Amino acid sequence: MVSVPSPTHGAHSVTAVEQPPLPVKLVIAGGFGVGKTTAVGSISEIRPLTTEAAITEVAAGVDDLTHTPGKTTTTVAMDFGCLTIDPTLKLYLFGTPGQDRFGFMWDDVVQGALGGLVIVDTRRLDDCYAAVDYFEHKDIPFAVAVNAFDGEIHHNLDEVRWALDVSEHVPLVVFDARNTGSVRDALLVVLEVALSRAEGTAAG
Amino acid sequence: MAAGEPGPNEAGRSAPGPSEPAGRAPAIRPFLLTAGRVAGGGAGPPLPVETQVVATSSGLGALDSLAFEQHDLVAASRRPQSVAELAAELRLHLNVVRVLAQDLCTAGHLAVHVPNARTTQDISVLRRVIDGLRAVPDSRGTLRDSG
Ligand SMILES: Nc1nc2c(ncn2[C@@H]2O[C@H](COP(=O)(O)OP(=O)(O)OP(=O)(O)O)[C@@H](O)[C@H]2O)c(=O)[nH]1
Numbered sequence: 005m006v007s008v009p010s011p012t013h014g015a016h017s018v019t020a021v022e023q024p025p026l027p028v029k030l031v032i033a034g035g036f037g038v039g040k041t042t043a044v045g046s047i048s049e050i051r052p053l054t055t056e057a058a059i060t061e062v063a064a065g066v067d068d069l070t071h072t073p074g075k076t077t078t079t080v081a082m083d084f085g086c087l088t089i090d091p092t093l094k095l096y097l098f099g100t101p102g103q104d105r106f107g108f109m110w111d112d113v114v115q116g117a118l119g120g121l122v123i124v125d126t127r128r129l130d131d132c133y134a135a136v137d138y139f140e141h142k143d144i145p146f147a148v149a150v151n152a153f154d155g156e157i158h159h160n161l162d163e164v165r166w167a168l169d170v171s172e173h174v175p176l177v178v179f180d181a182r183n184t185g186s187v188r189d190a191l192l193v194v195l196e197v198a199l200s201r202a203e204g205t206a207a208g
Numbered sequence: 209m210a211a212g213e214p215g216p217n218e219a220g221r222s223a224p225g226p227s228e229p230a231g232r233a234p235a236i237r238p239f240l241l242t243a244g245r246v247a248g249g250g251a252g253p254p255l256p257v258e259t260q261v262v263a264t265s266s267g268l269g270a271l272d273s274l275a276f277e278q279h280d281l282v283a284a285s286r287r288p289q290s291v292a293e294l295a296a297e298l299r300l301h302l303n304v305v306r307v308l309a310q311d312l313c314t315a316g317h318l319a320v321h322v323p324n325a326r327t328t329q330d331i332s333v334l335r336r337v338i339d340g341l342r343a344v345p346d347s348r349g350t351l352r353d354s355g
């Protein structure tokens with residue numbers, strides 16, 4: 005059952021049936037159970053899908069991620085969703101798991117991302133270091149979103165910033181991963197960072 | 209808008225829902241599927257996960273002659289899909305989809321649209337994404353199932 009025959013393009017044998025949108029992506033990262041999948045589901049137009057991705061695990065404390073002898077490849081489940089901006093532009097959201105004791109090399113998924121959102125649970129700040137380090141190291145625009153589980157954050161934002169050691173130019177917001185508007189606004193903060201960086205590059 | 213759009217899947221397909229965990233295939237299987245090659249091992253970087261794949265009319269015409277995963281991949285690409293969506297839907301490892309998609313593209317059965325890396329610096333694209341995201345209401349109805 006071919007639902008979309010394309011009369012204008014059908015003549016040539018290797019012509020695609022339908023023109024795809026330009027895909028862009030944002031990455032939602034953070035430690036285990038911080039609300040990544042919940043955040044993806046809050047903004048996605050489809051129920052989050054899961055696929056398996058190969059990632060590289062690097063022992064914690066290793067600074068030079070490119071020349072690590074002990075790195076191993078692992079397969080992990082990755083959640084994602086999407087949002088059609090218009091018929092020619094589609095935003096994908098990838099939720100990438102993290103783990104406290106390891107730094108993850110997410111190049112496979114993160115390469116080409118417009119930016120990243122690192123979700124933080126203030127009860128377990130340690131869990132998000134890997135993601136913060138990753139985005140800083142890769143020089144990818146990102147923001148940190150504190151997930152206020154049940155409306156409570158266990159440290160004030162200045163303490164969180166200090167504990168995470170993120171610089172002043174990295175936005176820090178409080179959000180609720182279950183709330184569409186809240187996730188939308190957090191992602192907009194990331195995109196504003198990406199935009200001002202792109203504008204700076206264009207101007208310079 | 210997008211929310212009202214029909215899902216990419218035909219009703220007749222029996223792809224199981226994403227909520228039921230997939231039975232893990234043995235580790236050797238992807239290797240056999242791709243005739244011993246794995247994506248990213250050879251020339252160039254692996255296809256980005258958001259790469260759009262769409263069947264060509266030649267691919268759709270050749271469906272009957274394609275077997276197993278190749279058949280499923282072309283059939284699932286009647287409408288444009290990302291590599292990640294295809295992997296999730298067909299329950300294949302991302303790297304298997306990458307390799308199969310590249311082979312099917314070489315054979316003329318699939319068109320593979322690799323996004324330009326410079327898009328991340330494209331001010332007009334960023335503005336369009338921002339405007340599109342701003343238009344998302346504070347709360348929305350139930351999500352449609354895609355798989
Ligand atoms: N109260 C409250 N619960 C939340 C919030 N965000 C997520 N949860 C719950 O916390 C649990 C973990 O959320 P997930 O979205 O699965 O977290 P995750 O980061 O995807 O977890 P992993 O993929 O296992 O690392 C789920 O039971 C959610 O329902 C929140 O803002 N408030």
Ligand SMILES: [Mg+2]
Nearest residue numbers: 040041083099
């Ligand atoms: Mg999850």
